[in-house]
Amino acid sequence: MPPKLAEIVDDFASAPREVVLEMLLEFADAVPPLPADLAGHEGMEQVPECQTAFFLKAVVRPDGTVVTHFDCPPEAPTTRAFAGILAEGLAGATAAEVVAVPDDLYARMGLAQAISPLRVRGGTAILARLKRQVASFKAE
Numbered sequence: 430m431p432p433k434l435a436e437i438v439d440d441f442a443s444a445p446r447e448v449v450l451e452m453l454l455e456f457a458d459a460v461p462p463l464p465a466d467l468a469g470h471e472g473m474e475q476v477p478e479c480q481t482a483f484f485l486k487a488v489v490r491p492d493g494t495v496v497t498h499f500d501c502p503p504e505a506p507t508t509r510a511f512a513g514i515l516a517e518g519l520a521g522a523t524a525a526e527v528v529a530v531p532d533d534l535y536a537r538m539g540l541a542q543a544i545s546p547l548r549v550r551g552g553t554a555i556l557a558r559l560k561r562q563v564a565s566f567k568a569e
Contacts, residue, residue, distance in 0.1 A: 431526045434518030434534075441538035449543040456513030457506040460499055467498055474562065478554035480547065481505035483512075487559050489566035493523045497559065507544055511535075511552040515559065527563045530556065 430438070441449055467473055473484040479501075486498045497519055499512035519527055531537060535552045 430530055431519055431522040433520065434514075434522070434530065437514055437518045438534065438538050441540065444539075446543050449539065453510040453543075454506055456511075456517070457503075457509035459513040459517060460501070460509050461516060463498055463500050467500070470500060473498065473500065474558055476551070476555050476558055479505075479508055479551040481508050483508055483551070483555065485512075485555060485559055485562070487527070487562040487566070489524045489563060493525075495519060495522055495524055495527050495563055499555075507548050508551060508555075511555050515556065524563050524566060528560050530560065532557065 441452060444452060467486065470484045473486045476483040476485060481502060481504070483505075484500045488496045488498075490496060497516055499516060501509045501512055503509065519530075532553065534556055535541070535549050540552070541549055
């Protein structure tokens with residue numbers, strides 16, 4: 430797991446439930462805006478497992494690092510928080526590091542005690558689709 434993501438996981442896992450919710454809101458506000466070439470979600474993949482419209486795109490640069498792009502409406506703070514966690518935690522990560530992120534990431538963070546199982550399932554689907562996109566770049 431990339432060191433920054435591991436740090437975020439540890440912070441969440443050790444935080445009391447009421448603090449976890451505040452932390453999620455902070456990450457919801459940290460989602461970088463989409464670049465102009467992705468306006469209208471052109472070339473992005475929708476994650477239908479999410480209750481709200483969520484789009485993502487991963488690009489593997491020639492140096493092997495991954496760039497992530499996420500879009501989700503501000504009215505969906507929990508789902509945006511997943512994007513913010515991944516955007517911050519995976520910044521500068523290599524393709525191999527992204528593909529190796531544990532599938533049970535959100536359980537390791539202790540989010541199952543703070544948010545609904547449906548939301549955790551959506552977050553898990555976001556991670557799975559992101560990892561699949563990165564792995565497909567590696568295979569090319």
